[in-house]
Amino acid sequence: MKRKTYYIGKLKSAVLLLFYKHHMKPGVKGWELKKSLGSDYPKVIQLLNNYLSVLNLEVKAVSEEAELPEKPTPEQLDKARFYVTIKGPISQREFKSSGWRIDDLAGLAVAVAHIISKGGKVPREEVENLLKEKLPEWRVGQSIERYKHTGYLLEDENGMLYLDWRSKVEIDYKTLINSLMEIKE
Numbered sequence: 382m383k384r385k386t387y388y389i390g391k392l393k394s395a396v397l398l399l400f401y402k403h404h405m406k407p408g409v410k411g412w413e414l415k416k417s418l419g420s421d422y423p424k425v426i427q428l429l430n431n432y433l434s435v436l437n438l439e440v441k442a443v444s445e446e447a448e449l450p451e452k453p454t455p456e457q458l459d460k461a462r463f464y465v466t467i468k469g470p471i472s473q474r475e476f477k478s479s480g481w482r483i484d485d486l487a488g489l490a491v492a493v494a495h496i497i498s499k500g501g502k503v504p505r506e507e508v509e510n511l512l513k514e515k516l517p518e519w520r521v522g523q524s525i526e527r528y529k530h531t532g533y534l535l536e537d538e539n540g541m542l543y544l545d546w547r548s549k550v551e552i553d554y555k556t557l558i559n560s561l562m563e564i565k566e
């Protein structure tokens with residue numbers, strides 16, 4: 382009973398850390414979880430995922446330097462950022478309440494897939510030209526700015542676009558590419 386109470390308190394603390402924005406970027410670094418929850422924070426996150434799965438949510442860890450291996454080391458977890466995200470596909474009703482238009486999501490899918498296909502970085506102009514084939518020209522610049530503002534794309538001072546933190550957390554690249562490969566015109 383004492384052990385159960387111990388983990389319930391840690392779960393509450395983990396929820397507060399993960400669900401409420403503390404920094405410019407959402408989520409929490411692993412070292413912050415370790416400081417607040419103790420060295421067994423990966424176990425707490427695993428328990429929290431069990432509770433969140435009922436709500437179709439999960440906590441994901443994403444490294445800002447490189448992709449995390451399937452079994453990351455404690456040092457890799459300490460440097461990673463942890464986010465709460467949707468676990469799987471969303472329903473049409475959930476999508477309608479997301480605030481995104483279907484053509485905005487289609488443009489994002491095209492931009493992300495193109496960046497992946499080019500090895501992770503691509504000139505903004507190249508993405509703009511690609512999107513102009515599918516979206517009205519006046520919407521292309523707005524769309525790219527929205528993708529950047531919401532954390533899906535990142536642009537450097539040279540006009541190169543990269544995948545940002547939210548793409549790494551929310552988009553299953555393999556599923557996206559497979560879905561696009563199956564589309565027949």
